[in-house]
Amino acid sequence: MAGQETGYPLHQACMNNELSKVQEIVEHMTNPSVEIVAKDSDNRTALHWAISFQNEEIVTYLLSHMKDADVDTLKDDSLWTPIHIASSVxxxxxxxxxxxxxxxxxxxxxxxxxxxxxxxxxxxHLQICKFLLENGASVRIKDKQGQLPLHRAASIGSMGLVEMLCKEGRSPVNVKDKQGWTPLFHALAEGHGDVAVLLVNTFNADYDLEDNNGIKAVDVSLNENVKHFFIKHVHE
Structure with a gap:
């Protein structure tokens, strides 16, 4: 890891959960507000590493010296900000x-x-998702695969997340990704028949849509059991 390089003692102290070391380094900085956001060879700040290792006391301490810092500008080489990391962990x-x-x-x-x-x-992370939604996060942004958060929720088979994204986030349900798959396709392909039924019966997912190859969602079902379960429980 880049933070383990000798040129980044603050990053290393954050990774090792050494609060006293972090405090010592910051206290000896000539210009803390500038030096504290110095980036390593992956363009990560010490704050990135403290969050990655979930060292809450260190995060609190660092942020107390970063009151004027714009965390949105603290992006690593993959464009991850501290908020991306906190949401992921x-x-x-x-x-x-x-x-x-x-x-x-x-x-x-x-x-x-x-x-x-x-x-x-x-x-x-249901509670993180709820918090993000309550603070203005959008459920309508696609990733590079053309997928909404709902595609992912359906793929991992989380009933709770599907309901949250659709009810509280008001996510559209029939958006297609790059291969022409809606969230319903992903639910069935991964064997989550209960999620597939929920998408159709509760949130009006269209099961007649076809993907880029002219195939319908039911035909990408993981196996016959999933397919039959879906057909049996979905309302005509």
Whole structure:
């Protein structure tokens, strides 16, 4: 890891959860507000690493010296901001600290086009997703594969996330990704018949849509059991 290089003692102290070392380094800085956001060879700041290792006390300390810092501009080589990392690791305490009292953009995209809510959905962090939605995160942004957060929720088979994204986030349900798959396709292909039924019966997913190859969702079902379950329970 880049933070392990000898030229980045603050980054290393964050990775090792050494609060006293972090404090010592910052206290000896000539210009803390500038030096504290120095980036390593991956363009990560010490804050990136503290969040990655979920060192809450260090995060709190660093942020106390970063009151004027724009966390949206702290992007690593993959365009991950501290908010992307906090959303991915699922630490709500850290995420709240990052947002509190700051004007942040919760819809910034990484190199792969993923937003914080894409990442939180992928890891099944329901509370993080709820918090992001409550603070203005959009469910309508596509990643580089043309997928909404709902595509991911359907793919991992999370009933709770599908309901949250559709009800609270008001996610569209029939958006196609680059291969022409709607969330319904992903649910059936991964064997999540219950999610597929939910998408159709509760959120009006269209099961007659075809993908780029002219195939319908039911025909990409993981196996015959999933296919039969879906057909049996979906309302005509």
């Amino acid at each position: 699922g630490n709500s305490n850290i995420l709240k600290q990052l947002i509190e009292g700051r004007n942040v953009d919760l819809n910034l995209q990484t190199v792969q086009g993923t937003t914080p809510i894409h990442l939180a959905v992928s890891k099944k």
